[in-house]
Amino acid sequence: MKSEICIWRTDGTVTRRLSCAGRIEAPNWCADGAILVNAGGRLWRLALGAERLEPVETGFATRLNNDHAPAPDGSVIAISDKVETGASCIYLVPMAGGAPRRLTRQVPSWMHGWSPDGRQVVHAGARDGGPVGIYLTDVETGTERRVTAGFDHADGPDFSADGQWIWFNGERxxxxxxxxxxxxxxxxxxxxxxxxxxxxxxxxxxxxxxxxLRYPPGTKGHPADLDVALWLMPQSGGAGREIVQMRGGQGSINVPSWAPDSSAFAFVRYPA
Structure with missing residues (x-):
């Protein structure tokens, strides 16, 4: 298969940043213009202006899933890996790469976003046989607090820039x-x-x-390799609009990928 890392800009244009063989997933847009992605259980960096991916050192964490995000201050990257625990667990590694420090005490936990002040991560988790829900974990203490209740499944959380809201997809x-x-x-x-x-x-x-991301009606879960669309809606509420049609799904835009100036975001598509 082939993966294309693409950029959507607010003028409506889409450009291909990099095309490569294999499955590339989960782009983050870093403050320095680099893009972080997942491939083959490892973390990779596409530096600004570069034409190839370079590996990011993550120590023993070599079974990463596609849930990761850099901290607001750019000091560390939160990753999700299952080598140590057998289920997805969140760790912190230096931005330049290095040894992981465990953050979440309970598993499975899937990293998704940071609070704007960098003091908490917001993530999905499943506890005691219950449904997947949204949790906040304190970066200093590792203390966890559940945010959602009453959903059959809640996933994909991300903070608004003012810290007032956590956005997520919820099933009822x-x-x-x-x-x-x-x-x-x-x-x-x-x-x-x-x-x-x-x-x-x-x-x-x-x-x-x-x-x-919008899947076709009737889709179960969040699979890869479907005909899907990207939608844009106002944060204040109101009707959204379709902006991209593509082959994609899981891994296309499951982690935060906006440019810091909000002029563009990154996504991955999988052309046939």
Whole structure:
């Protein structure tokens, strides 16, 4: 198969940043313009202006899934790996690469985003046989707190830049829509609707937009390699619009990927 790392810009244009063989997933856009991705259980960096991926050292963590994100201050990257625990666990590694430091005490935990002040990570987790939900973990203490309740499945969380909301995809009664909720677990609001199956919302840093993935009606879970679309909606609420059609799905835009100035975001597609 082939993967294409692409850039969508606010003028509506899409450019291909890199094309390579194999499955590349989960682009993050770093402050220095580099893009982080996952491939083959490892973390890779596409430096600004570079034409090839370079590996990021993650020590013993060599069975990474595609859930990772750099801290707001650019000092560390939060990764998700299962070598040590047998299930997805969140670790911190230096931005330049290095030995992992375990963060989450309970597993499975899937990394998704950071609070704007860098003091907490927001992630998905499954506890005691219950459904997947949204959790906050304190970076200094490792203390975990559940945010969501009453969902059959809640996943793909990401903070708004002002720290006031956590956006996520929530399933109730077989319908998956985009939701937002206060970090203290109050004020849950459904922000999308319709027959499509909506996953992985990411608010832009300027507070204007949210990009998310839309699967075809009836899709179960968040599979890869389907005909999907990227949608853009206002953070303040209101109707969204389709901006990209592509072959993609899981791994296309499951982690935060906006440019710091909100002028563009990165995604991955898988042409036939």
């Amino acid at each position: 009664d077989g319908t998956v829509d985009i939701w937002r909720i206060r970090p203290d677990g109050t004020g849950a609001e459904r922000m999308s609707g319709g027959p499509g199956v909506d996953w992985f919302p990411h608010p832009s840093p300027d507070g204007r937009h949210v990009v998310h």
